[in-house]
Amino acid sequence: MKKKKVGIIFGGKSAEHEVSLQSAKNIVDAIDKDKYEVTLIGIAKDGKWHLNDQSSYLLNAENPRLISLNKSNDNVAIVPGSASNQLIHVENATSLEQLDVIFPIVHGTLGEDGSLQGMLRMANLPFVGPSVLGSSICMDKDIAKRLLHAAGINVAKxxxxxxxxxxxxxxxxxxxxxxxxxxxxxxxxxxxxxxxxxxxxxxxxxxxxxxxxxxxxxxxxxNIVGREIECAVLGNDDPIASIPGEVLPNTDFYSYESKYIDEKGAELAIPAELSEEQVKKVQQVAIEAFKTLECEGLARVDFFLTNENKLYVNEVNTLPGFTKISMYPKLWEISGIPYTELISKLIDLAVERHQNDSNLKSTVWD
Incomplete structure (x- = not known):
């Protein structure tokens, strides 16, 4: 079987640059090497794209406080509008080998907000995760919560x-x-x-x-006083929800450090200790929120569950962390989809959506 060529784009100019490096490392380590051939494209903090070698793409890879991108001397650029060979070497304008799909694990600004997704769409490259609209909506907490509220889903004032x-x-x-x-x-x-x-x-x-x-x-x-419940969603038109988990912070709230640096900053109870009725409610609302905000591929829906059994959506994260202590892959693992299989399913969903998009007419004349 011919291997699919997967481009993993990571890093970026956002404040979540280091988180992205950790996520990329875990994906590279777990991806099915029998099915996929990986090309690594690291975006430095200055915005330049670097073609990286798997043996040396990270510095201090095992230390989340010091991890950094090992910049290469091979800068690459993207060419919108091409049917093939959309990526080129900057120095000599020669094409990279054609990639079949992109896994853009760039968290935060310019990676999770629809910017990168729009560029990939213009380059006609299939990519993992929600497209432009879903990404931009979910990134903006104001707009996302207005839409959720309009759909009858509880959100904080x-x-x-x-x-x-x-x-x-x-x-x-x-x-x-x-x-x-x-x-x-x-x-x-x-x-x-x-x-x-x-x-x-x-x-x-x-x-x-x-x-x-x-x-x-x-x-x-x-401030909503309640348990912090999280649920992973996977799919395009007919998404499914994972078994919910619970975040038990050991600090005042679930901070950046607790999520990605301090392994003792929070405990993850997977599955969450919930009744069958509560599990079904969380899964139902997670899928409703996913669809309301035009998500595709994947998202993690974060909730507060109050003592009065009222469920509030706090956030819908379209490119959740894929680090070794991240909730999204852990939730699917306990739900029966191991990390390696999860990556494959996300790639298949990306290709499926791209094929559906390719069937749409782009002209009024036949």
Missing amino acids: GIVVKRSNKDKLSYKEISEKLGVPMFVKPANQGSSVGVSKVKTEEEFRVAIEEAFQYDHKVVIEE
Whole structure:
């Protein structure tokens, strides 16, 4: 059987660059080498694309605090509109060998927000994960929650602030409306980057400044007291949901460090200790949220489950972490799909969607 050529694009200019490197490493280690031939394309923090060798693409690969991209001398560029040979070597403009599918494991800004997905669509390359619309919607916590609320799905109460209005914020008015503590978040970030839990006006002011370092729009949300439940979704038109898991943070909330660096920062209870009825409810709402936000391929839906048995969607993550301590692959493993098989299914879903897209007419004239 001829091996499919899979391009793994990782790194990126976002604050989640190092998380992406960890995810890429785990995918490279686990991918079925009998079915796939891997090409590694690392995006440096300056935005340049590097063609990397599997034997040396990472520095300090085993240390999440120090991990970094080992930049190569072979920069590559993408050529939109080509039917084949969409990637070229920058130095001599020769083509890379044609890739069959892309696994874009670039978390955060310019990787998870629809930007990279749009470029891959223009280059006519199949890719894993949601397309442009689903990616951009889910990245924006403000827009995503408006759509979820309109669909009848519970979300936390919140206030949206643009940079031009940040100096007009009244802590007294906001705290009276949302209660204390509350969360301050960049609207377009993931992995808890720039997120603060605040209890005082002083903490609130610091948190606002911190959040605006990462985005031009900030979401201030009420604190939902409840268990942190997560559910993985897989599929295109007919998605399925995993057995839910639970995050048990050992810190004040599930921070960036707890997720990706400190293995003792949180415990993952997989499966979550839920009744059969609660499991079905979580799975049902996860699939509803997935479809409402135009997701395809994969997503992880994060919930709060209150003591009153009320379920709130906190976030829908379209390119969840694939590190060794990440919830998404762990949830599918306990649900009966091992990591290597999961990667293969995601690649198959990417190819399936691309074929469906290719059948659409692009002209009104026959």
